[in-house]
Amino acid sequence: MIRQIVLLFLFIAVACTAQTGHTALTRLRCEYRENPLGIDAATPRLSWEITSNERNVMQQAYQIMVASSLADLEADKADLWNSGKISSDQSLGVAYAGKPLGTGDACFWKVKVWTSDGKESAWSEPASWTMGLLQPSDWQAVWIGLDSAFATDRPTDTFTRLAARYLRKDFRLPKKVKKATAYISGVGLYELYINGNKTGKDVLAPGPTEYNKRTFYNTYNVTSQLQQGDNTIGAILGNGRYFSMRGNGSGLPPITNFGYPKMICQLDVQYEDGSADRIVTDNSWKVTASGPVGANNEYDGEEYDATKEMPGWSKPGFNAASWLPVQLVSKPGDLLVAQMNNNIRVMDTVKALQVKEIKPGVFIYDMGQNFVGWVRLKVKGPGGTQVALRFAERLNDDGSLYMANLRSAKVTDKYTLNGKSTEEWEPRFTYHGFRYVEVTGYPGKPDLSAIEGRVVYDEMATTGHFETSNEVINQVYKNAYWGIRGNYRGMPTDCPQRDERMGWLGDRAVGARGESFIFDNHLLYAKWLQDIEDAQTAEGSVPDVAPSYWRMYSDNMTWPAAYLIIANLLYEQYGDDQPIRKHYASMKKWMAYMKDKYMKEHILTKDTYGDWCMPPESPELIHSKDPARKTAGDFLGTAFYYHLLTLMERFATITGNPADVASFKALGEEVKTAFNKKFLNQEEGYYANNTPTANIFSLAYQLAPVDKQKQVFRHIADKTLKDYKGHISTGLVGAEWLMRTLTNNGRGDIAYQLATNTSYPSWGYMAKEGATTIWELWNGNTADPAMNSGNHVMLLGDLVVWYYQDLGAIQPDPAAPGFKKIIMKPLVVGDLKKVDASYHSGYGMIRSNWEKTDKSFKWRISVPVNTHATVYVPAKDAKNIKEGGKPLADNKDVKFLRMEDGYAVYEIPSGDYEILSDN
Ligand code: RAM
Numbered sequence: 001m002i003r004q005i006v007l008l009f010l011f012i013a014v015a016c017t018a019q020t021g022h023t024a025l026t027r028l029r030c031e032y033r034e035n036p037l038g039i040d041a042a043t044p045r046l047s048w049e050i051t052s053n054e055r056n057v058m059q060q061a062y063q064i065m066v067a068s069s070l071a072d073l074e075a076d077k078a079d080l081w082n083s084g085k086i087s088s089d090q091s092l093g094v095a096y097a098g099k100p101l102g103t104g105d106a107c108f109w110k111v112k113v114w115t116s117d118g119k120e121s122a123w124s125e126p127a128s129w130t131m132g133l134l135q136p137s138d139w140q141a142v143w144i145g146l147d148s149a150f151a152t153d154r155p156t157d158t159f160t161r162l163a164a165r166y167l168r169k170d171f172r173l174p175k176k177v178k179k180a181t182a183y184i185s186g187v188g189l190y191e192l193y194i195n196g197n198k199t200g201k202d203v204l205a206p207g208p209t210e211y212n213k214r215t216f217y218n219t220y221n222v223t224s225q226l227q228q229g230d231n232t233i234g235a236i237l238g239n240g241r242y243f244s245m246r247g248n249g250s251g252l253p254p255i256t257n258f259g260y261p262k263m264i265c266q267l268d269v270q271y272e273d274g275s276a277d278r279i280v281t282d283n284s285w286k287v288t289a290s291g292p293v294g295a296n297n298e299y300d301g302e303e304y305d306a307t308k309e310m311p312g313w314s315k316p317g318f319n320a321a322s323w324l325p326v327q328l329v330s331k332p333g334d335l336l337v338a339q340m341n342n343n344i345r346v347m348d349t350v351k352a353l354q355v356k357e358i359k360p361g362v363f364i365y366d367m368g369q370n371f372v373g374w375v376r377l378k379v380k381g382p383g384g385t386q387v388a389l390r391f392a393e394r395l396n397d398d399g400s401l402y403m404a405n406l407r408s409a410k411v412t413d414k415y416t417l418n419g420k421s422t423e424e425w426e427p428r429f430t431y432h433g434f435r436y437v438e439v440t441g442y443p444g445k446p447d448l449s450a451i452e453g454r455v456v457y458d459e460m461a462t463t464g465h466f467e468t469s470n471e472v473i474n475q476v477y478k479n480a481y482w483g484i485r486g487n488y489r490g491m492p493t494d495c496p497q498r499d500e501r502m503g504w505l506g507d508r509a510v511g512a513r514g515e516s517f518i519f520d521n522h523l524l525y526a527k528w529l530q531d532i533e534d535a536q537t538a539e540g541s542v543p544d545v546a547p548s549y550w551r552m553y554s555d556n557m558t559w560p561a562a563y564l565i566i567a568n569l570l571y572e573q574y575g576d577d578q579p580i581r582k583h584y585a586s587m588k589k590w591m592a593y594m595k596d597k598y599m600k601e602h603i604l605t606k607d608t609y610g611d612w613c614m615p616p617e618s619p620e621l622i623h624s625k626d627p628a629r630k631t632a633g634d635f636l637g638t639a640f641y642y643h644l645l646t647l648m649e650r651f652a653t654i655t656g657n658p659a660d661v662a663s664f665k666a667l668g669e670e671v672k673t674a675f676n677k678k679f680l681n682q683e684e685g686y687y688a689n690n691t692p693t694a695n696i697f698s699l700a701y702q703l704a705p706v707d708k709q710k711q712v713f714r715h716i717a718d719k720t721l722k723d724y725k726g727h728i729s730t731g732l733v734g735a736e737w738l739m740r741t742l743t744n745n746g747r748g749d750i751a752y753q754l755a756t757n758t759s760y761p762s763w764g765y766m767a768k769e770g771a772t773t774i775w776e777l778w779n780g781n782t783a784d785p786a787m788n789s790g791n792h793v794m795l796l797g798d799l800v801v802w803y804y805q806d807l808g809a810i811q812p813d814p815a816a817p818g819f820k821k822i823i824m825k826p827l828v829v830g831d832l833k834k835v836d837a838s839y840h841s842g843y844g845m846i847r848s849n850w851e852k853t854d855k856s857f858k859w860r861i862s863v864p865v866n867t868h869a870t871v872y873v874p875a876k877d878a879k880n881i882k883e884g885g886k887p888l889a890d891n892k893d894v895k896f897l898r899m900e901d902g903y904a905v906y907e908i909p910s911g912d913y914e915i916l917s918d919n
Helices: 002-020 070-074 471-486 511-518 522-535 562-574 578-598 633-654 658-679 692-700 706-721 738-744 748-756 763-768 799-807
Strands: 023-030 045-052 059-067 106-115 127-130 165-173 177-187 189-194 214-221 229-238 262-271 276-280 286-288 293-297 301-305 335-338 344-351 354-359 362-379 386-392 412-416 423-425 432-440 451-458 464-468 821-824 834-841 844-852 857-874 895-900 903-917
Touching: 023 106, 023 127, 045 106, 045 844, 045 857, 059 070, 070 106, 165 262, 165 276, 177 229, 229 262, 229 293, 344 362, 362 386, 362 412, 362 471, 451 471, 464 471, 464 511, 464 799, 471 511, 471 748, 471 763, 471 799, 511 522, 511 562, 511 799, 522 562, 522 578, 562 578, 562 633, 578 633, 633 658, 633 692, 692 706, 692 738, 706 738, 706 748, 738 748, 738 799, 748 763, 748 799, 799 834, 834 857
Parallel strands: 214 335, 301 412, 821 857
Antiparallel strands: 023 045, 059 106, 106 127, 165 229, 165 286, 177 189, 177 214, 177 262, 189 229, 262 276, 293 301, 344 451, 354 362, 362 423, 362 432, 362 451, 386 412, 386 432, 464 834, 834 844, 844 857, 857 903, 895 903
């Protein structure tokens, strides 16, 4: 009997393990998006994620099936591609290798894997993608618009004004529709309507590009919007960045104006009986600019007159007799290509916290958070009443909006009521950066619910979570989170509120890496690298701003460096080498251009902005005037050039250009020698005029001779502690490596001090002074408003990188990019008691949650399936380290590597672990 019971228990135990040993496939992605439509990659890259509740699981093989219908896929009829069983651990970016794909093809796919624990997974759930219009000849539609001004337009004024263009066409579909796909581009911005309803949830579409070279189209499945019989298709066109926000005489840098808004659209219809139809933009469409959107301008706002609404304008039966015939217009640029990154959407909403009537009829709302987007207005009142909304980041002492730092941007939305019932309105072709909203002209007294904040940025997943026991760090992190997402507008912008909002390269060089922990910004930055290449001149010059809506070709070294630095980041963070391959030739061309023009005796003599936004010596200054705080331009130019040569060497290896590897290396050696000869003070062991920035780059970019490194570093530490009294000692360029250089050289404590300071200058100071985003200037509360945005992300430098990589201990191993290998090395510092960090990598969720008491260090980590981690456990010796209550050394999957600087270092395979170090 006892024997039987024991056997029964054994049986139950085995059965349970079999059941719990569960491998699942999730997050199937094509070109790094879920079920994308209308892509134009010839061999799309497929990725998946594997989850398991067991440890030490690696993928050993996979099989992919791709079919042209869901039914075929489900029946295992892979008519497009059956990869068969492929022995490989690759689960990110596997290139499709089936039958050539054609325009409009639908592809359904699934995957299964074999893992190192001897299991074969079930097939994944199906996923899909569709191909776009692959050849120019696939477009039977032509560009339409009207290349002239309408009555109320002011196209040549400094403050340009255009009414939105409404376009429409009626058509008949004689049979039952099986499937319909719309391909559309409208520049600057379009909204597509079919039979009275807007198509899709995108706003401010399509993504902004270097229009005279490249324009994006978007693809929508519109099957459910169509019907047999009469149909209408319509679009509204706004200016966006195509028709410039400013004309001549604005005092701003030279601006590109591409022309009047225009569109192209092709609607491909398949009937149930197998036949097809196609509706295209051509000269049968009609246009008007007498609709309700009377003016739209991203700086100045939108004006909407509801008395001018045209009920049913995008439905059959509308009388368009007063509309004009459209013109066939020239295409914007040569290339019309599929947009491969997601469009912008309303990603969040914010409720107003407070409303105050500061003067009769002037209501100031506090949204409690500086953010980017617009508000949705709710109002009831007599027709013809005009409500005006203005936006600002701060208030004046009297409670009114502080507008000075917005410069010439009018940021005013106007809504005229039609008076019929309760009206709700939000703009479509403008956006603002604000915390406060002024409402005037409102009929009666608006309450808190009269406006709702709409948070608008590129549709992307939030991938990171980060929280610590330190409240200053938590608040700064929150400010960074809001600032970063607010500055994604189809390109990373410098700021969202004043008359600027440009894709400044230098602001993002290192910031992009920190951002990529919080948001899945992979495709946005891949897109931006294309903008940069498109903006490059024939000679090779790369501008400071891309797309080059402001034409800033200063032949700078430090700002365009972002081009290479970000390509490298996309490789390390996402394991994507395509940007490197795609841009290798133009990067190389730029490097040669700068060398030929500006290199003298191996010193790169050119720099434009210096160590921009160094904390100045007095509170009202924008830039420091103190020469001791300035780092010389030829120093920065040469240090950056050297670093970029090391990146080019790496890129040349990746792209298989051995001759280039050798020449970049050789030039690098010469530049390094010249650099040390010119800038290193051999006796004192510092660089240039001994600014922390100069010494930081000499170490970070590995320019300093090994025997001088300690001495160089001592200068950084001494200066920061003495001259800068433990505060920020760099501008934005130096800040790119500040926190990591301090930490990597053993002074994580100084980095922690900088991160937790609340006195000037510091990130914590901004927060203490009420900032809910990051300022453009360390002294943003006292400096001249001429250049003083309340929502810039550049001063973050490498702070967010440091949060995740050092405090959070989640870092990609550059030797195995995309987090195939993870370095987990917590910086346990100061009075920090807890850090809870997670990052959703391409392979799955990485978790790192540590807690420190006087006696122990408790650390819960998760390493995704198909990855390994090098884990640094803080300990005096490895003996007392436990995992799940047992000595870690007993765990057969874990490999002890070495003791190193107060850490026991292990190689740990996938799984969840609870580590306890008692010493
Ligand atoms: C300012 C921008 C940007 C910076 C340049 C140099 O106008 O706001 O942040 O990169 O100058």
